[in-house]
Amino acid sequence: MASSTLICDTEQWKDLKAHVDDIKKTHLRELMSDTQRCNSMMVEFDGILLDYSRQCATLETMDKLFKLAEAAGLKGKINRMFNGERINSTENRCVLHVALRAPRDAVINCDGKNTVPDVWQVLDKIREFSERVRSGSWVGATGKPLKDVVAIGIGGSFLGPLFVHTALQTDPEASEFARGRQLRFLANVDPIDVARNITGLNPETTLVVVVSKTFTTAETMLNARTIREWISSALGPEAVAKHMVAVSTNLTLVEQFGIDPNNAFAFWDWVGGRYSVCSAVGVLPLSLQYGFSVVEKYRLSYFLVSFGKTDAVDTRFLQGASSIDKHFYSAPFDKNIPVLLGLLSIWNVSFLGHPARAILPYSQALEKLAPHIQQACYHLFASFVSMESNGKGVSIDGVPLPYESGEIDFGEPGTNGQHSFYQLIHQGRVVPCDFIGVVKSQQPVYLKGEVVSNHDELMSNFFAQPDALAYGKTPQQLQHENVPHHLIPHKTFPGNRPSLSLLLPSLSAYNIGQLLAMYEHRIAVEGFIWGINSFDQWGVELGKSLASQVRKQLHASRKKGEPVEGFNFSTTTMMKRYLEGSADVPQDPPTLLPHM
Numbered sequence: 392m393a394s395s396t397l398i399c400d401t402e403q404w405k406d407l408k409a410h411v412d413d414i415k416k417t418h419l420r421e422l423m424s425d426t427q428r429c430n431s432m433m434v435e436f437d438g439i440l441l442d443y444s445r446q447c448a449t450l451e452t453m454d455k456l457f458k459l460a461e462a463a464g465l466k467g468k469i470n471r472m473f474n475g476e477r478i479n480s481t482e483n484r485c486v487l488h489v490a491l492r493a494p495r496d497a498v499i500n501c502d503g504k505n506t507v508p509d510v511w512q513v514l515d516k517i518r519e520f521s522e523r524v525r526s527g528s529w530v531g532a533t534g535k536p537l538k539d540v541v542a543i544g545i546g547g548s549f550l551g552p553l554f555v556h557t558a559l560q561t562d563p564e565a566s567e568f569a570r571g572r573q574l575r576f577l578a579n580v581d582p583i584d585v586a587r588n589i590t591g592l593n594p595e596t597t598l599v600v601v602v603s604k605t606f607t608t609a610e611t612m613l614n615a616r617t618i619r620e621w622i623s624s625a626l627g628p629e630a631v632a633k634h635m636v637a638v639s640t641n642l643t644l645v646e647q648f649g650i651d652p653n654n655a656f657a658f659w660d661w662v663g664g665r666y667s668v669c670s671a672v673g674v675l676p677l678s679l680q681y682g683f684s685v686v687e688k689y690r691l692s693y694f695l696v697s698f699g700k701t702d703a704v705d706t707r708f709l710q711g712a713s714s715i716d717k718h719f720y721s722a723p724f725d726k727n728i729p730v731l732l733g734l735l736s737i738w739n740v741s742f743l744g745h746p747a748r749a750i751l752p753y754s755q756a757l758e759k760l761a762p763h764i765q766q767a768c769y770h771l772f773a774s775f776v777s778m779e780s781n782g783k784g785v786s787i788d789g790v791p792l793p794y795e796s797g798e799i800d801f802g803e804p805g806t807n808g809q810h811s812f813y814q815l816i817h818q819g820r821v822v823p824c825d826f827i828g829v830v831k832s833q834q835p836v837y838l839k840g841e842v843v844s845n846h847d848e849l850m851s852n853f854f855a856q857p858d859a860l861a862y863g864k865t866p867q868q869l870q871h872e873n874v875p876h877h878l879i880p881h882k883t884f885p886g887n888r889p890s891l892s893l894l895l896p897s898l899s900a901y902n903i904g905q906l907l908a909m910y911e912h913r914i915a916v917e918g919f920i921w922g923i924n925s926f927d928q929w930g931v932e933l934g935k936s937l938a939s940q941v942r943k944q945l946h947a948s949r950k951k952g953e954p955v956e957g958f959n960f961s962t963t964t965m966m967k968r969y970l971e972g973s974a975d976v977p978q979d980p981p982t983l984l985p986h987m
């Protein structure tokens with residue numbers, strides 16, 4: 392175990408620790424009255440406005456945070472990522488999801504080899520294949536066009552594509568491209584998820600995309616075998632070649648599964664699962680649903696952006712992500728949105744002691760943003776939930792962290808969340824909030840006779856909530872309003888609750904790409920400062936291996952009547968109850984229920 396310096400041992404960290412008391416003395420009400428401060432805490436880039444004036448922070452705090460970034464070598468770490476160094480040291484891998492959205496003529500090396508031509512080779516293959524499927528020149532085993540797609544995958548091979556698909560669904564242009572087509576996602580190994588996903592689908596018109604980086608993930612492989620059975624029992628085993636394709640880094644296992652390697656779409660070990668939405672993982676299912684032209688036009692647009700002709704820019708998903716990549720790589724830290732977001736998270740978690748963050752998009756189209764980001768951000772605290780990227784208890788050198796890092800993320804679109812957990816964030820625990828608003832709705836509706844349009848109604852809440860959290864309501868104000876004495880404690884809002892607001896111009900594919908990349912890079916910034924490896928996920932392994940022991944036991948007990956052995960008292964008791972309670976379930980049921 393290396394004994395490298397932890398960030399908490401630096402003067403800059405200690406300086407911030409000492410600064411906490413000053414900040415705690417000042418209520419956000421006072422901070423918000425300083426217009427100059429508020430103005431300095433607004434940053435604009437490429438149509439996005441970030442307002443972080445409602446953070447419990449002063450300009451002095453920001454200055455100290457920038458110094459902390461310097462002490463952590465943040466710029467150097469960002470450069471090492473973009474330069475294709477093996478910064479994922481525990482897996483000995485480069486971290487190059489930015490190469491997935493680079494133009495054809497870009498050079499992004501990993502071990503001295505340019506990754507971009509390989510990226511493009513797969514993109515060209517996706518374009519060709521998705522156009523054949525969409526045009527009906529690639530047909531199913533019975534000659535019918537394939538209009539429905541089921542993408543099977545879990546974790547990073549599911550949540551990112553689901554987020555983008557959900558966000559694009561109501562975009563007028565994207566939905567026009569998707570007319571008459573369906574895209575569904577099968578993730579959970581729960582057979583209920585299989586049943587729900589294939590209900591109403593006809594195998595004759597369904598294309599299945601098996602998405603798995605490793606092609607060994609238990610849930611995905613069982614679901615893939617189940618759906619392969621659904622297809623072959625209806626259309627014969629030879630139909631699999633026409634109805635199943637794959638996205639993976641492991642093309643050997645794809646072939647062994649029975650999928651024609653010509654119908655496999657590669658990606659690379661330098662793409663982390665949860666950062667893979669811009670690879671074939673997302674681009675294939677999304678191109679099948681919305682058309683590859685989205686991606687193709689993006690490439691042209693990127694070229695134009697590089698030469699400053701932004702007026703000719705088309706509005707596409709990957710281009711939006713790429714625009715943020717460039718900004719993240721080159722903007723000074725005080726104008727760099729992902730860097731600012733990351734530093735503010737560090738401040739809230741490690742200094743102010745707020746372990747959670749609420750992600751609150753005021754757009755139903757972004758309902759899958761929080762589930763996607765949770766995966767990338769959750770952290771193992773001494774007694775808290777663990778998830779991927781920043782869910783680490785040790786530094787990148789293996790040194791136990793003596794400070795809190797990572798965040799517990801959760802969220803719901805506004806205004807739904809206002810009617811559930813907002814009570815807690817107003818009067819209970821302090822949870823820093825990300826409010827995300829959109830200037831132009833994907834679906835403008837203005838009813839005659841209404842005071843405001845439906846979107847204005849939604850956005851009234853987006854503007855009101857951050858101020859309610861920041862200012863609160865004092866007992867004096869309540870007295871003034873003649874609130875009965877006994878209700879004053881109940882109606883008092885302490886305020887001083889931090890939030891930040893992101894205002895996007897619209898929710899086009901371009902903006903969705905921007906949002907995705909902002910969060911991806913924010914997470915990297917946090918990991919770089921905390922000195923952890925945000926790109927591995929060893930914490931998911933233990934549960935997997937214990938599940939495999941349980942699987943063996945269930946098999947042995949059911950098939951050979953062997954007793955439950957080798958587990959602790961609690962698990963043994965629960966497993967016995969489970970086995971006894973399900974003993975009357977037929978051992979060889981039909982693979983799929985009749986209603987499927």
Ligand SMILES: O=P(O)(O)OC[C@H]1O[C@](O)(CO)[C@@H](O)[C@@H]1O
Pocket residue numbers: 545546547548602603604605606607608611664665779928931
């Ligand atoms: O794409 P695969 O290899 O099936 O893995 C699925 C997911 O499982 C994990 O390995 C662990 O949850 C994720 O990192 C990954 O995105």
